Amino acid sequence: MKERIIQKSLASNKKPKPQTDQLEFGRVFTDHMFMMDYTPEAGWHDARIVPYEPLTIDPAAMIFHYGQSVFEGLKAYLTPNNEAQLFRPEKNMERLNRSNERLCIPKIDEEFAIEAIKQLVAIDKEWIPTSEGTSLYIRPFIISTEPYLGVAPSRRYTFIVILSPVGAYYKEGINPVKIAVENTFVRAVKGGTGEAKTGGNYASGLMAQELVADKGFAQVLWLDGVEKKYVEEVGSMNVFFKINGEVITPKLNGSILEGVTRNSVIQLLKYWNVPVTERKISMEEVLDAHKNGTLEEAFGSGTAAVISPIGQLTWEEKDLVINEGQTGEIAKRVYDTLTAIQYGRKEDPFHWIVKID
Incomplete structure (x- = not known):
């Protein structure tokens, strides 16, 4: 240019x-x-x-x-x-x-x-x-x-x-939200436009979101479009699970948006020496972790909300209450650190900030 x-x-x-x-x-x-x-x-x-x-x-x-x-x-x-x-x-x-x-x-x-x-x-x-x-x-x-x-x-x-x-994207702010796992509709598949930030991706997700909004859910959690088995992302956020001390987020696969906040969260966790893994994770694995008590936290990440703790996941009529519906330690620490860097209240060791003045 x-x-x-x-x-x-x-x-x-x-x-x-x-x-x-x-x-x-x-x-x-x-x-x-x-x-x-x-x-x-x-x-x-x-x-x-x-x-x-x-x-x-x-x-x-x-x-x-x-x-x-x-x-x-x-x-x-x-x-x-x-x-x-x-x-x-x-x-x-x-x-x-x-x-x-x-x-x-x-x-x-x-x-x-x-x-x-x-x-x-x-x-x-x-x-x-x-x-x-x-x-x-x-x-x-x-x-x-x-x-x-x-x-x-x-x-x-x-x-x-x-x-x-x-102001805050979700009315709950940093307080935990309820998320419904979507089993009927499909957001994207590999080879489609899921990893692009284009309007059609969001238009196709509106019906699923509307159907659960009246039941008190803030968003839907999308599963993969082929097997409807593996976790992908929330409607406006990437998603993280803390299971038995390890933070897991779905691996980018061609149908998941590569979030800037997602990338920042991963860098922060590695900086703190918190185990963090990008890999496929199924809802069955999440359910099993909830049953055996190792599902310690879940949260979404995105520019609009920054960090949004997930207090409950509902999947196939099963309510998975996470961390007693309270904000988890990692989610709170990540939120506090990211926002402190963004607002200039904390040192930026990653050189993420670009000054305007």
């Missing part, structure tokens, strides 16, 4: 900011957004930061018909010194390009994309909330915009980044 200049057109009227104690996840958006376009002739071009506003897009744009899109999620945090910073943005841009490749979308310049995000967050820095557990959620995404009804990769795209001040 040759384009290195970001044009700026700032909003003349600023929107009122929400009370931080009333923040939900992803309901309110800041004053500005970043945009950049792609055509085969010009490549990625016309990088700009403009006021946040609705898009004007052709009804025949291919995104509406064939779902060719990818997205990412990361956050900006305020330190005690009022400095804004990002957490491992290079991992998000690397993954965005892996998703691009799978969806036949032209790759972006990762370094330039991070610079664009930094400039956008700097402009809307006053939107970063300061209450405990809040942050500024960053949503980069790419949509196919060519007006064409033929089934083929689009030749035009728009890359957009929007910002949203957020």
Whole structure:
């Protein structure tokens, strides 16, 4: 990408900011957004930061018909010194390009994309909330915009980044959630798009989630799409089990999203010399560990929730209450350490933090 200049057109009227104690996840958006376009002739071009506003897009744009899109999620945090910073943005841009490749979308310049995000967050820095557990959620995404009804990769795209001040993703916060193990529907299989962060993966999981939401479950736990035997991931999180002192997480297999927080958790556990293994794990193994008392903890990891302890898994009408429904020691330690690094309250020995100011 040759384009290195970001044009700026700032909003003349600023929107009122929400009370931080009333923040939900992803309901309110800041004053500005970043945009950049792609055509085969010009490549990625016309990088700009403009006021946040609705898009004007052709009804025949291919995104509406064939779902060719990818997205990412990361956050900006305020330190005690009022400095804004990002957490491992290079991992998000690397993954965005892996998703691009799978969806036949032209790759972006990762370094330039991070610079664009930094400039956008700097402009809307006053939107970063300061209450405990809040942050500024960053949503980069790419949509196919060519007006064409033929089934083929689009030749035009728009890359957009929007910002949203957020509170906790789950209303339970760091308190344990109830998860239902999904036996009927399938999220993804190896060779599909499961390891790409594309909208269709999430659309296909909505029915399963809706069916269990009324029963008090926060999410569903997906099993593999072939045998419906092996654990894969929760709807918006990767998953970890602590069994007999060892932390186990499903091995990446082509249908599991490679989470940035997942990777960070694994690095932290190894840093602490906590046994951690990436391998296939079946629900039968989880059930057996629960029966014999060696299932000590379970938790999910993701950018939105950071760490979400699992207090109960329900599978085939069996309720597996984990750690008496309480937050486990490892989950709490990982959460406290990750958030302390993210908010600049603790030393970052991994060089994960990228400063904006």
